[in-house]
Amino acid sequence: MHHFEFTYHNPTQIHFGRDSFGQLAALIPPAAKLLLLYGGGSIMRNGIYDQVIRALAGRDIVEFGGVEANPTLETLASAVALVRAERRDFILAVGGGSVCDGAKFIAAAALYEGDGWDIVNGKHVVERALPVGVVLTLPATGSESNAGAVVTRAATQEKKVFFAPPTRPRFAILNPQVMDSLPDRQLENGLVDAFVHVCEQYLTYPVGALVQDGYAEAILRALKALGDSFARRREPGWQQNLMWAANQALCGIVGVGVPLDWATHRMAVELTALYGIDHGRTLSIIQPWLLRETIDAKRAKLEQLGRRVFDLADASAEDSIAAIEAFYRGLGMPVHLSDTDVADADAAERVMQALRAHGNAALGGHAGLDDAKTWRIIRAAC
Ligand code: NZQ
Ligand code: ZN
Numbered sequence: 001m002h003h004f005e006f007t008y009h010n011p012t013q014i015h016f017g018r019d020s021f022g023q024l025a026a027l028i029p030p031a032a033k034l035l036l037l038y039g040g041g042s043i044m045r046n047g048i049y050d051q052v053i054r055a056l057a058g059r060d061i062v063e064f065g066g067v068e069a070n071p072t073l074e075t076l077a078s079a080v081a082l083v084r085a086e087r088r089d090f091i092l093a094v095g096g097g098s099v100c101d102g103a104k105f106i107a108a109a110a111l112y113e114g115d116g117w118d119i120v121n122g123k124h125v126v127e128r129a130l131p132v133g134v135v136l137t138l139p140a141t142g143s144e145s146n147a148g149a150v151v152t153r154a155a156t157q158e159k160k161v162f163f164a165p166p167t168r169p170r171f172a173i174l175n176p177q178v179m180d181s182l183p184d185r186q187l188e189n190g191l192v193d194a195f196v197h198v199c200e201q202y203l204t205y206p207v208g209a210l211v212q213d214g215y216a217e218a219i220l221r222a223l224k225a226l227g228d229s230f231a232r233r234r235e236p237g238w239q240q241n242l243m244w245a246a247n248q249a250l251c252g253i254v255g256v257g258v259p260l261d262w263a264t265h266r267m268a269v270e271l272t273a274l275y276g277i278d279h280g281r282t283l284s285i286i287q288p289w290l291l292r293e294t295i296d297a298k299r300a301k302l303e304q305l306g307r308r309v310f311d312l313a314d315a316s317a318e319d320s321i322a323a324i325e326a327f328y329r330g331l332g333m334p335v336h337l338s339d340t341d342v343a344d345a346d347a348a349e350r351v352m353q354a355l356r357a358h359g360n361a362a363l364g365g366h367a368g369l370d371d372a373k374t375w376r377i378i379r380a381a382c
Contacts, residue, residue, distance in 0.1 A: 004209070008256050039098060046178070062086045073105075104147075141246070142246060146250055148163050159270075189280030203305065205300060215253065222245045227331055290381075337382040348379045355374060
């Protein structure tokens, strides 16, 4: 039998709701020297910036804006320099996954004298970091209450994930009203990102994990229902469900003690690094092809997903993959590189080369991904 073995500790305080900005002042020590970190300026246009500043009236705040989607080492290095010059001791991220991830990197890099890329490639193990708090503006990644972050080194087109528990946010403010200004494209991305996060922790092989499977299925069913009712995406009920589902999908609870397979994410990342495709869209391009290639290893869980998430009686694994793909298509997500505006006849070769260079072309895992399987997946998707 499969033994569960894990330590679970998620100390991020979550404050959820329409009045949750009101908690900010109490959550940040009065004497904190804040760095307020944000992205390309959406928070200026939708009023979130004003609400945050009002909630923190009288505080010592220095701002750094311009963290791009898929944050770069280069941009974040400027923020680290500002933190040092202005002696900041608390990082407040106001944004989506990119700003949250950027804040985590800054929090660690500010206390590390060496090259910041050491943190991303694991050469430096992060043992301390400045405290981070989050005001989330885009439900998708779960970054607001997990210990992971993804940073891109633009100079070498490398996009990498690192884990650093000391950077896990102290608190996350989840106010679903922030979603009013989100473009549909970001809602679609968020839904699919969260869906794939659960899949990566569920679509392996059965180990008799009644709680983990049941919880994964609850989140997947919720996301499926939100996709099916996408027409109601501007309603508060819809919004709050996506915000909570996306958080729960990657706060760590679904994957405790069970086999994981992050291969879709490990492959998809190259499509962003090379072509700048939105993270959620890279997942919908890769995952169906990856599932087809690994169908034998994942057959039992695919059948279970078909029955319990898509309500398909006697679902075959093939039916389940078709249902997932149809779900993505129904949301207007690409399921092949040709569904995007990327036009590169050599895309498959280029992606494969990047995967090999980054050590991700033969991930192994329960599906035994080797170079040949990975190549078939990439060639089918591109
Ligand atoms: O930059 P601004 O102007 O704020 O605009 C952003 C950005 O253009 C906009 N936006 C955010 N909130 C908004 C809004 N527009 C209007 N109204 C609002 N309320 O949305 C765009 C995308 O934002 P971004 O933060 O990039 O999106 P997302 O939350 O999807 O984050 C993606 C990043 O997270 C990483 C991805 O790789 C990618 O770099 N991930 C992080 C993970 C983690 N830390 O656990 C896990 C994920 O698998 C993922 O890899
Ligand atoms: Zn993701």
